[in-house]
Amino acid sequence: xxxxxxxxxxxxxxxxxxxxxxxxxxxGRGPASIGDLAQPFEMALPSFxxxxxxxxxxxxxxxxxxxxxxxxxxxxxxxxxIDGWLRDQRAIWEGRTDRLQRFVEAAAKGQKT
Amino acid sequence: MxxxxxxxxxxxxxxxxxxxxxxxxxxxSFEQWWIPAPAxxxxxxxxxxxxxxxxxxxSEDGGPFVPHMDACFLAVEPQSRIVFTNALVGGWRPxxxxxxxxxxxxxxxPDGTIYSATAMHKNPADKTMHExxxxxxxxxxxxxxxxxxxxxx
Numbered sequence: 001x002x003x004x005x006x007x008x009x010x011x012x013x014x015x016x017x018x019x020x021x022x023x024x025x026x027x028g029r030g031p032a033s034i035g036d037l038a039q040p041f042e043m044a045l046p047s048f049x050x051x052x053x054x055x056x057x058x059x060x061x062x063x064x065x066x067x068x069x070x071x072x073x074x075x076x077x078x079x080x081x082i083d084g085w086l087r088d089q090r091a092i093w094e095g096r097t098d099r100l101q102r103f104v105e106a107a108a109k110g111q112k113t
Numbered sequence: 114m115x116x117x118x119x120x121x122x123x124x125x126x127x128x129x130x131x132x133x134x135x136x137x138x139x140x141x142s143f144e145q146w147w148i149p150a151p152a153x154x155x156x157x158x159x160x161x162x163x164x165x166x167x168x169x170x171x172s173e174d175g176g177p178f179v180p181h182m183d184a185c186f187l188a189v190e191p192q193s194r195i196v197f198t199n200a201l202v203g204g205w206r207p208x209x210x211x212x213x214x215x216x217x218x219x220x221x222x223p224d225g226t227i228y229s230a231t232a233m234h235k236n237p238a239d240k241t242m243h244e245x246x247x248x249x250x251x252x253x254x255x256x257x258x259x260x261x262x263x264x265x266x
Contacts, residue, residue, distance in 0.1 A: 086234070089213075090120045093230050097122045099146035100228070104136045108128035108225075 007059070011078060014058035019043070019051050024074065027061060031073040034063070114231075121231040130219045130226045134192045137217065144169075154181065158203060161189045166203025183208065194218050200235070211235055 014020055023037055038048045052072065055061045059078045063070050114121065126133055136142045140156035148154045152173045158166040165186045170178035185201035185208075188194055200211030216231040 086117065086120065089232060089234065090122075093120060093122050093232055095149055096147060097124050097228065097230055099149065100133070100136055101124055101126045103142065103146045104126050104128045104132050104226075107136065107142075108132055111132070 010058040011060060014054050014060055017051065017054075019048075020055055023051060023055060023072075024060060027072055027074045031071050033066075033069040033071055035069060037072060115233075118234045118236060119231065121229060124228045125222055125224050125226070126228050127225040130192045130221055133219045133226045133228055137195065148181070153178075160203065161186065163187055163189065164203070164205050165189070167197050168203070187214070192219065 015024070019041060022040070026032060026037060034049070034052060037052070038045060041048060052061075052063065055072075056063055059075055061072050062075050063072045065071075136146065138159070138161055140159050143159065144154040144156055147169065148171055152171050155170045155172070155178055156168070157170060158168040160166050163186055167182065167184040167186055168180075169182045171181040172178045182199065183202050184197045184199040185203055185205060186195070186197045187201075188196040195217040196214065198211070198214040200208055200214065202208050213232050213234045216229075216233075218229045220227050
């Protein structure tokens with residue numbers, strides 16, 4: 001659970017920046033090279049690379065070398081994790097309610113007999 | 114209700130509300146169902162009044178008991194409603210890591226009790242972030258891909 005929280009923290013930290021969100025939005029349409037990704041931003045390449053590294057460290061994107069360019073793609077499992085967070089909470093509450101129901105219904109039966 | 118942050122569970126329980134209330138508010142009973150076996154739950158505090166502490170520990174695989182929940186009751190209405198949050202701890206003191214407020218209700222039902230648990234969560238990220246995200250066309254694509262991925266399970 002702690003590791004899970006840490007991973008989520010990393011994801012949300014990576015998302016808390018407009019440049020990184022714009023990069024993700026672009027990658028949502030398909031893979032792109034770092035050069036193409038950097039083009040819309042008035043930013044020196046080293047600064048832009050910091051954003052790419054942050055995204056890569058959070059696991060939200062993957063990069064791989066293809067010839068002379070580096071291609072970035074979105075890592076869908078990470079996005080599923082954000083969504084999975086609420087599903088996990090729901091599963092916890094469903095389980096709790098199941099157990100409460102069994103406990104109370106057993107107690108009610110015990111009272112009648 | 115915010116479908117991205119909140120959830121509600123509704124359940125008809127074949128027992129009267131006073132039994133459901135007892136199961137919830139008697140620490141020894143609460144320990145029996147709050148966390149799934151074989152993990153063990155221990156109630157350290159259950160002060161059933163607004164501002165009262167709700168504190169539990171858990172033990173897994175026979176290990177030592179470790180903190181599990183540290184929350185504060187906001188409303189306690191016998192056989193009707195319990196509201197608590199981990200945004201505060203006992204005595205209204207702000208908590209380190211607020212995450213959720215839970216609203217538990219129990220009402221009479223022809224078959225016993227209609228029980229409802231609603232958990233409202235803090236956005237794990239900045240709220241403005243989500244709003245901004247919606248303005249990006251690409252985000253829609255990501256969300257769609259995500260939805261498909263999730264649906265496939």
